[in-house]
Structures are given as structure tokens and as C-alpha cells.
Amino acid sequence: MAKAPPSAKRDRIKAFTPALVDYTNDVVYGDLWERKALSKRDRSLITVAALVATYRPEQLASHLTRAISNGVTQEEITEVITHMAFYAGWPAAMSAAQVAYTVLVEGNKGE
Template identity: 35%
Template structure:
């Protein structure tokens, strides 16, 4: 008999994709910090965003990464921009890809949004470079 509380196949796929994109350490930190209050939200984004959208075969992880960074920048979601810029090390999106995505943001969503996201991306790339040389 199926356990109604067991994770769905879509959730399991979402968790695998989430880990592949964001990295185990990020996902483990998020999971360990989860409480009864935000656990339903974590389950929702794992199943819906990561299991339904990011796991689709139509776009590559690189392409999804570029689109996601542009959308988050346009929406002014600074923490999410930083997280997804860091995730480019797992998705194959290059710094040139991020730059081009943010140029699109400047034209279609506004220069201030792109300018701020560029500052965030530069900081994240500097942190990544420092970690690489350490």
C-alpha cells in the first residue's frame, strides 16, 4: 500500500535536480533549517519549481539558469539572484551568459534592476574566485 505521506516521484526528481543545481551543501542547510512553519513551502518549491519546471527536458540547466537569473534580476530578488549566480558553477552558464542575461534585463526591465543585479553578480563571482584560490 502507498504511504500518503511518502514523497512523490515528482518531489524526489525535484530534490535531485535541486541538489544538482544548487549543490548538496546549500540544500542540506536549507533542509536542516526548515521548521514546521516553512516545511510545506520547501516541499512546494521542491516539487513544483524543481520537479515540474527545472526537471523538464526542453531547456538545458544552462538555459534555465540564464532565464532564471534574468527573471530574478528583473523582479529585484537580490538573495535569489546571488544564489542562482553561484549555481552557475553547476549549470554550465558562463559569466558571459550572465552578463548577456543582465543586458537583456537592462533593456526589457530597466537599467536600475540590471545595474543592481550586476553588482550582486560581481560580488558573487569575486567570492567564488576567492574560494577557488583558497
């Protein structure tokens, strides 16, 4: 079974919602993300699109970093956000663009 990526946010709530964190670690990252029918890169693209569409900026930030690690380019992420504006709504895409800029552009300053 694969190990879930480290997460200070999950660690913070583990004592409060232990089962939720365990399911996240064991099922979402240990099983779902390890299925072979889709690459992790494709799963990242799908996840970013879903988080944009459902307006989940808190989750989007960490999945943008994961997407880059899984081989998705910044250009592809900006294209997903732009594409989703027409399917998920302009406000959702504009909010996602702000999160992506903070994570991918401002987060890279000094590196």
C-alpha cells in the same frame, strides 16, 4: 524524481513554512527543472533574467551559482544582466551586477 540542491536558507525556514519548502523541493526542483523541453542551462539563463527583471537579489545569488554549475559562463551572465538593463530597468541591472560580482568574482577569491 530529482533531488533539490541543498539550501541552508530553505532548511532554516522549513519548520516555519513546511509546505512552501516541500513545494520548492518537489515541484520546482523535482518537476519543473527536470522537464526535458529546455536544458537546465537554458532554464538557468531564463531564471537569472527573470530574477534580474523582478529585482530578487536574494534569490539571484543562489541561481547565479546554479547557472555556472549548469554550464552558463560568467560572460553570458554579464551579458544577460546588461541586456536586462534595457528591458527591466537600469537600477535592477545595476543591483544584479553587484550581486553577480559578489558571488562570481569575490566568491571565487582563494580558489
